[in-house]
Every structure is written in structure tokens, then in C-alpha cells.
Amino acid sequence: MTTTLNAGQWRGVDLGTRTVSYTERDAIIYALAVGAQATELDLVFEERLRVLPTFALTLAQWAPDELGLRGAFDMKTALHGSQELKVLAPMPRNGEITLKASVGEVWDKGAAAVFEVVVESEYFVATWSLFAPGYGGFGGERGPSKPAAPVGEPTVTTELVTSANQTALYRLLGDKHHIHIDPEAAAHIGQPRPIMHGLCTLAASTLPIARELGVHPADLVELSGRFAAPVFPGQSLPIRGWQTDRAVDFELGDAISGARVKFAG
Structure with a gap:
């Protein structure tokens, strides 16, 4: 259309x-x-x-x-x-x-x-x-800039460990874009192999954070994050977080920045 x-x-x-x-x-x-x-x-x-x-x-x-x-x-x-x-x-x-x-x-x-x-x-x-x-230049406002990076040493440190089969399973939920399963499709966007779904990676990062905090992941009430770089199935990435009560500002390696998760309670 x-x-x-x-x-x-x-x-x-x-x-x-x-x-x-x-x-x-x-x-x-x-x-x-x-x-x-x-x-x-x-x-x-x-x-x-x-x-x-x-x-x-x-x-x-x-x-x-x-x-x-x-x-x-x-x-x-x-x-x-x-x-x-x-x-x-x-x-x-x-x-x-x-x-x-x-x-x-x-x-x-x-x-x-x-x-x-x-x-x-x-x-x-x-x-x-x-x-x-290619769709800018229409005279609109630029919008908000990137959030400032957290200051100081992280207070929450953990790791996201992905599995080699994770994208094959996640795509069954509806997002069947070929770059997540087909090496040829991934090569067309300059990637050496299929990449993780961004929403899978962002959501998956909340589970180890919840475990580290001793809260239930289903008690999540807010989540946000910017996608900065691809993640590959089977890759492990460090999570660095800065906690305020049950909210954590966090980064997932170089893949997700400016992220925030908050749990109820």
C-alpha cells in the first residue's frame, strides 16, 4: 500500500x-x-x-x-x-x-x-x-534525546544467558521475520547469523534482574529500553543495574541501553 x-x-x-x-x-x-x-x-x-x-x-x-x-x-x-x-x-x-x-x-x-x-x-x-x-525532514520536532547514562558503580549485577534455540521458540509466538531463523536473511542485513528478537531480549533480561532482587517477574509494572546492537542466540551478556527501591535502571551489554524495569510492591 x-x-x-x-x-x-x-x-x-x-x-x-x-x-x-x-x-x-x-x-x-x-x-x-x-x-x-x-x-x-x-x-x-x-x-x-x-x-x-x-x-x-x-x-x-x-x-x-x-x-x-x-x-x-x-x-x-x-x-x-x-x-x-x-x-x-x-x-x-x-x-x-x-x-x-x-x-x-x-x-x-x-x-x-x-x-x-x-x-x-x-x-x-x-x-x-x-x-x-529517509522519512525525516518534514519540519517536525526532534523529540527527546537519549537519557543520560547512570552515574556511579552499578548496584545490581547479573547476567542474561540466552540459548541457541531461543529465537526458534520465540518466533512461534507470532514474529516470524526471517532474520531470526534464516542465515541467508540475516546475511542480507549484514549479520553473520540469525539474531534475537529485540522484544525477546528485553523481556528476557527482566527475569535475571527479578531473581537478583528476590521479586517475582510477573510483578513487573513498567519496562522500557533502547535497542542498540544485535544479540545472537546462545550469547551471554552482562547486566549492570542501578536500583532505586524496586525500579532498576540497567544496561544489557552493548545491546540495550537506557533501560528501566520496575516491579510492584
């Missing part, structure tokens, strides 16, 4: 409403795909299941895809710049959720535009920031 709108004219556009359904099986597969252990029964056993809040992001992935399909940007060159998630209520073990999507702000970075896609429901609000090269 093509369009005559410049990037700034997409601000506020309604992307539609969808009702999505899922089962306990879907939520358990998701938990395993982001690193839950078989011993964490309330993440992987349907009779005790607590749904990880970040599972919501797989249910809402249609929204940024919809904006690309409408012709707002070139889907082959656009990049997922950052992600935010605010949790409003715990998600049920199974059922249907109605999601309403729209375009939020559109920032003019000169050589590129940054589109915000906002998905709202009774359980969460999720915001994708999509970096679209």
Missing part, C-alpha cells in the same frame, strides 16, 4: 481495534521463550500460572506491522528503536483482550523519522518507537 502522507501527518492516525485470544499454552511457551526455568512452576505450570506482563507485547505486535503495511515507512529498512510497557492490571491465564492502536508522536530526526505506535487495553499500554531512515 502506498500513501501521499508525509511522516508528520501520521500523528494520531487510528490503526484499528482487534480482539486477540490466547490460552495457557501460549503464555507458557512465551515464558519458556524468554528464559523461564522448569522449576518456576507459576510460570510454566497451567494450574499455578501467572502470566508474564511482557507477553502482552506479542499480542500487540500487529499494530506496528499495520503502520508499515499502510505505507508510513519502508518495512525493509525501518528499525525497532525502543519499547515501553506500562502494566495496568494482571493479565488472565487465558481469554480475549481488546486492543486499540494508534500512532502517537512522530519525531523528525532530519535524516529519519521516529514513529510511536501506541497500543492500549485494560491490562497494559505499550509503545513502539520505530526508526525510519
